[in-house]
Amino acid sequence: MTSDLPRAFWAALEDLPPLAVLRGVDCDRHAADATGNISQVPEAVFRPATTAELSRIMATCSAHGVPMVVQGGLTGLSNGATPCAGEVAISLERMNVLGAVDPVSATVCAGAGVTLQRVQDAAAAEGLSFGVDIGARGSATVGGLAATNAGGLNVIQRGMMRAHVVALEVVLADGRVLGHVRPLAKDNSGFDLKQLFIGSEGVLGVITRLCLALRPAPGPQQTLFAAAPDMPAAAALLARLRRRAPGPVTAFEVLDEAIFALILEQGHRPPFAPEGIQVLAEVETAQAEPLQALLMEALEAGEISDVTLAASGQQAAALWALREGCGEAVAAMRAPIGFDIGLPVAAMPAFLYDTRAALAEMPETHPAVFGHLGDGNLHYIVDTPDHARAAEIVLGAVARAGGAISAEHGLGREKPGYLPLVRSPEELAVMRGLKTLLDPAGLLNPGRMLPDEPTLSPLFPLTK
Numbered sequence: 001m002t003s004d005l006p007r008a009f010w011a012a013l014e015d016l017p018p019l020a021v022l023r024g025v026d027c028d029r030h031a032a033d034a035t036g037n038i039s040q041v042p043e044a045v046f047r048p049a050t051t052a053e054l055s056r057i058m059a060t061c062s063a064h065g066v067p068m069v070v071q072g073g074l075t076g077l078s079n080g081a082t083p084c085a086g087e088v089a090i091s092l093e094r095m096n097v098l099g100a101v102d103p104v105s106a107t108v109c110a111g112a113g114v115t116l117q118r119v120q121d122a123a124a125a126e127g128l129s130f131g132v133d134i135g136a137r138g139s140a141t142v143g144g145l146a147a148t149n150a151g152g153l154n155v156i157q158r159g160m161m162r163a164h165v166v167a168l169e170v171v172l173a174d175g176r177v178l179g180h181v182r183p184l185a186k187d188n189s190g191f192d193l194k195q196l197f198i199g200s201e202g203v204l205g206v207i208t209r210l211c212l213a214l215r216p217a218p219g220p221q222q223t224l225f226a227a228a229p230d231m232p233a234a235a236a237l238l239a240r241l242r243r244r245a246p247g248p249v250t251a252f253e254v255l256d257e258a259i260f261a262l263i264l265e266q267g268h269r270p271p272f273a274p275e276g277i278q279v280l281a282e283v284e285t286a287q288a289e290p291l292q293a294l295l296m297e298a299l300e301a302g303e304i305s306d307v308t309l310a311a312s313g314q315q316a317a318a319l320w321a322l323r324e325g326c327g328e329a330v331a332a333m334r335a336p337i338g339f340d341i342g343l344p345v346a347a348m349p350a351f352l353y354d355t356r357a358a359l360a361e362m363p364e365t366h367p368a369v370f371g372h373l374g375d376g377n378l379h380y381i382v383d384t385p386d387h388a389r390a391a392e393i394v395l396g397a398v399a400r401a402g403g404a405i406s407a408e409h410g411l412g413r414e415k416p417g418y419l420p421l422v423r424s425p426e427e428l429a430v431m432r433g434l435k436t437l438l439d440p441a442g443l444l445n446p447g448r449m450l451p452d453e454p455t456l457s458p459l460f461p462l463t464k
Contacts (some may be wrong), residue, residue: 004086005043014056019094020047020057030089033074033081033412034136038081042089043067049094051169051177051208058206058444059175061088065444068173070202072144075136077338078412080148080201080448087446092143093209101126106214107166107183109195112143112207119212123421128214131158135324143207151408156374157250157284160408161198164213168194170205170407173439181211201410202445204438221250221355223316224295225271226307228254232349233454234277234373237303242293247285253323255298259368259381260322260327268322271308279322279373280284280305326370326379333368333383333409337396343376343402351401355380358393362386377407395421418449 009147022045032039048054055359061068071081071091083089095111098118103126110119116137123130134140150161169179179194228229228234234254234383241249255278264270284289298304330336343351359365364385371378382390395405399421406415432448
């Protein structure tokens with residue numbers, strides 16, 4: 001590939017270490033994130049190992065008007081890290097220094113390129129844990145998790161990534177460096193600027209280092225798998241467990257009939273005959289008997305029709321394998337489009353009824369739903385040749401229900417046009433104002449998160 005970047009640009013960076021720059025075919029593996037529907041090889045890939053190197057690279061890009069796309073572990077599902085034509089990629093994979101765990105403050109400092117798995121392992125070695133967990137833990141990086149405010153499996157008890165960041169350092173588009181990674185649990189010295197960058201998907205600045213909060217290692221877990229007749233019944237079971245379980249509910253996952261049938265088609269075996277909504281939940285307790293008694297009450301109340309409680313770690317892993325089979329199920333679809341949405345739990349039954357009724361009028365269209373009921377996050381998958389119409393139906397219904405068009409995967413390049421459905425013109429103006437203040441030339445992750453003006457997807461009228 002022949003680069004269109006000017007000679008003066010390369011001359012300004014010619015003394016970078018060889019490992020810090022990729023060109024030509026070496027850039028191919030940076031052409032896309034995990035979304036899988038588009039790709040574009042970047043003009044070049046910069047792989048800084050230090051904040052100073054990154055600052056210099058970004059200052060040079062700014063001086064020469066070169067647009068940048070930021071990349072972490074490339075596990076995202078919204079094309080946020082997939083390059084556009086003419087962009088250089090800023091890969092943080094070499095910013096992977098992990099400090100020692102401080103057991104007194106229960107913190108650890110990590111470079112943005114450190115994987116989630118490494119943080120989890122380091123915490124566990126000191127008898128602690130890190131409160132965020134996702135399936136891509138082996139490749140997802142903590143910088144990317146913070147940039148997207150990732151959620152995952154334990155949000156019901158432990159919160160989103162934002163809740164686990166004590167401090168961070170960030171490089172702005174013009175190379176200026178902000179922030180620190182001091183382990184200060186209390187710091188009201190002016191604005192808490194880190195909150196601007198957590199969840200901003202790299203459009204305001206590039207997170208380089210983080211101080212992360214750790215927590216006590218979790219206690220024994222009781223894992224249950226149950227069948228509920230419908231989503232309201234599953235919600236009633238969740239409420240019962242939250243009120244009266246002998247320990248905190250740490251996970252509460254649901255799978256509808258359609259996604260579970262596809263999971264079974266991939267060779268997975270259910271613990272009992274599938275019926276209705278499948279529920280996978282965990283309660284942090286060593287007391288199985290009180291939990292069993294509570295589940296019997298749920299059976300008598302009609303909240304569930306069948307239930308099994310794992311008797312060993314091996315059985316718990318087998319139950320979780322059913323939930324993890326969702327990825328296989330989606331991969332087996334012909335033309336899936338996925339929506340990562342957030343809804344008030346009380347609004348879910350009407351939302352599911354309305355969307356399924358509307359989608360039923362489309363030919364060759366089949367919805368399947370799974371997700372984290374405990375925090376209101378559903379992964380709504382539609383297997384259909386008409387992605388535009390499916391998006392109109394699902395995201396329009398999300399907006400009417402007072403929900404979020406992205407709960408944990410971010411907007412990336414896939415959803416900025418839908419943002420006006422759930423954000424007011426005043427909110428969008430403030431977001432654009434922050435972007436203009438911190439990146440006036442619009443060179444950092446352009447086309448991601450924020451919609452172009454006028455603020456509209458062509459699928460929707462200019463009203464909420």
